[in-house]
Amino acid sequence: MAYSDKVVDHYNNPRNVGSFGKDTPGVGTGLVGAPECGDVMKLQIKVNLETGVIEDARFKTFGCGSAIASSSLATEWLKGKTIDEAAKIKNTDIVNELKLPPVKIHCSVLAEDAIKAALADYKDKQASVTTGAASK
Amino acid sequence: MGLKFPIFMDAQSTTACDPRVVEAMLPYFTEKFGHPASRNHPFGWEAEGAVDAARGKIAALIGARDPKELVFTSGGTEAINLALKGVAEMYKEKGTHLVTTVIEQRASMDTFKRLERQGVSVTYVPVQADGLVDVEEIRKAITDKTILISVMFANNEIGTIQDIPAIARIAKEKGIIFHTDATQAVGKIPIDVEAMGIDLLSCTAHLLYGPKGVGALYVRRKGPRVRIAPMIDGGGHERGMRSGTLPVPLIVGFGKAAEIAKADMAAEGARLAKLRDRLQDLILSSVEEAFLNGRPDRRLPHNLNISFAYVEGESVLMGLNKETALSSGSACTSSTLEPSYVIAALGASAELAHSSIRFSLHRFTTAEEVEYVGQRTIEVIKRLREMSPLYELAKEGVDIKAIKWKAE
Numbered sequence: 227m228a229y230s231d232k233v234v235d236h237y238n239n240p241r242n243v244g245s246f247g248k249d250t251p252g253v254g255t256g257l258v259g260a261p262e263c264g265d266v267m268k269l270q271i272k273v274n275l276e277t278g279v280i281e282d283a284r285f286k287t288f289g290c291g292s293a294i295a296s297s298s299l300a301t302e303w304l305k306g307k308t309i310d311e312a313a314k315i316k317n318t319d320i321v322n323e324l325k326l327p328p329v330k331i332h333c334s335v336l337a338e339d340a341i342k343a344a345l346a347d348y349k350d351k352q353a354s355v356t357t358g359a360a361s362k
Numbered sequence: 363m364g365l366k367f368p369i370f371m372d373a374q375s376t377t378a379c380d381p382r383v384v385e386a387m388l389p390y391f392t393e394k395f396g397h398p399a400s401r402n403h404p405f406g407w408e409a410e411g412a413v414d415a416a417r418g419k420i421a422a423l424i425g426a427r428d429p430k431e432l433v434f435t436s437g438g439t440e441a442i443n444l445a446l447k448g449v450a451e452m453y454k455e456k457g458t459h460l461v462t463t464v465i466e467q468r469a470s471m472d473t474f475k476r477l478e479r480q481g482v483s484v485t486y487v488p489v490q491a492d493g494l495v496d497v498e499e500i501r502k503a504i505t506d507k508t509i510l511i512s513v514m515f516a517n518n519e520i521g522t523i524q525d526i527p528a529i530a531r532i533a534k535e536k537g538i539i540f541h542t543d544a545t546q547a548v549g550k551i552p553i554d555v556e557a558m559g560i561d562l563l564s565c566t567a568h569l570l571y572g573p574k575g576v577g578a579l580y581v582r583r584k585g586p587r588v589r590i591a592p593m594i595d596g597g598g599h600e601r602g603m604r605s606g607t608l609p610v611p612l613i614v615g616f617g618k619a620a621e622i623a624k625a626d627m628a629a630e631g632a633r634l635a636k637l638r639d640r641l642q643d644l645i646l647s648s649v650e651e652a653f654l655n656g657r658p659d660r661r662l663p664h665n666l667n668i669s670f671a672y673v674e675g676e677s678v679l680m681g682l683n684k685e686t687a688l689s690s691g692s693a694c695t696s697s698t699l700e701p702s703y704v705i706a707a708l709g710a711s712a713e714l715a716h717s718s719i720r721f722s723l724h725r726f727t728t729a730e731e732v733e734y735v736g737q738r739t740i741e742v743i744k745r746l747r748e749m750s751p752l753y754e755l756a757k758e759g760v761d762i763k764a765i766k767w768k769a770e
């Protein structure tokens with residue numbers, strides 16, 4: 227199968243590879259997929275606690291080139307978005323941008339799942355911080 | 363000598379025609395174009411003579427007593443289909459049970475699946491962690507309804523060579539027909555259907571530097587005389603087992619390829635094994651948690667299969683595919699989205715089944731190519747591991763198997 231130029235570009239020059247400390251304030255972490263399925267994505271966001279804007283994002287992916295490209299693209303798109311805006315990123319946007327063939331659509335679905343998991347983790351952490359502060 | 367790109371190291375998928383093969387074929391496209399079944403003029407006689415000569419060379423390569431025992435087909439897939447379906451149909455009054463292994467190639471597996479839908483029962487015998495089937499497990503799978511045992515000679519992914527003579531002896535003991543899919547082995551390692559007790563053998567030209575589009579099924583004529591029902595009806599060519607005008611140029615090429623393979627097998631096998639061992643040492647000494655698949659001492663000389671923990675196979679190929687052609691048993695390289703069932707059958711974790719890379723060397727592989735491919739593979743694995751969340755977790759001391767993954 228031939229890859230689209232954009233997939234090749236993200237594979238060769240992945241954006242935002244790396245990790246944030248999980249417990250750093252404002253960081254949300256999503257870890258989705260399964261090794262036995264051949265795809266695992268870890269996606270992290272770092273939210274500015276004052277503005278609610280995602281300032282930075284990181285990923286690490288075990289998976290095929292399309293999975294790597296999908297998560298790399300997701301980190302690019304997340305930067306500068308608010309939490310609510312980020313929640314609106316759809317897997318079909320990723321499919322269209324990377325021109326993924328039908329057999330690779332699951333890669334984009336996993337990237338969307340990773341975004342949602344990272345957002346949920348961020349919100350959970352904020353909620354526990356808030357309730358923690360309130361009970362003091 | 364400088365390297366020429368892309369480097370081909372995927373010779374268990376196909377091989378280039380040897381130039382000597384092409385040269386032998388060429389006249390049979392133009393001036394020697396006769397139909398071998400035209401019995402009444404020189405064009406036919408010439409074509410028939412060429413086919414007979416090629417048949418003799420292929421028979422010699424596999425130790426067949428009589429060249430007439432070879433039935434030409436369109437390739438390995440058709441030969442396997444003809445063997446399995448032909449026996450199931452011909453002997454259905456005698457029994458409806460077949461015995462095979464879990465690591466056969468798709469041509470066999472899909473044929474078995476179809477036969478099962480038609481009421482035939484099939485036992486798939488597992489293999490050991492080294493890829494070798496326990497011969498006693500074959501014996502245990504046999505019932506009084508078993509009419510055929512089919513075991514591949516050497517595996518297409520891991521190159522493991524089965525104990526074919528021992529399995530054939532069991533078949534003979536029980537009066538069961540024995541077929542071997544030898545598509546990966548013919549021309550690469552010594553095969554003797556007489557000495558080994560093989561009743562049916564499938565092979566193909568394009569894996570031994572011959573042309574694509576031609577293969578053969580060896581059908582034993584004596585001790586026992588094996589009969590198969592044809593799949594293609596027509597002019598009764600190939601003793602009625604496979605009708606259709608013979609592709610004379612392809613057959614001539616197959617014959618030439620067989621002749622060269624027989625003459626060069628020992629030297630070529632030794633050369634390729636040395637290069638393969640060098641590639642294996644280079645990679646395994648530089649990359650931690652890289653696992654050799656298949657039994658090292660019973661392996662095709664040109665095969666190397668390694669699983670690299672924490673990286674997915676297709677992403678490895680993508681890092682190399684501009685300059686090097688390799689193959690992976692991983693999900694995404696095929697349309698099936700399944701990991702390699704061969705690697706999985708070895709008892710490896712599913713993750714490692716997604717991470718296997720096959721290097722297959724060939725007649726034209728050079729030592730420089732081996733060094734280059736080895737070094738590049740090491741670089742790509744290191745780069746992908748830096749990107750791998752599994753590698754990161756493992757480095758942190760997290761047990762990946764203990765994590766509750768949400769499988770899709």
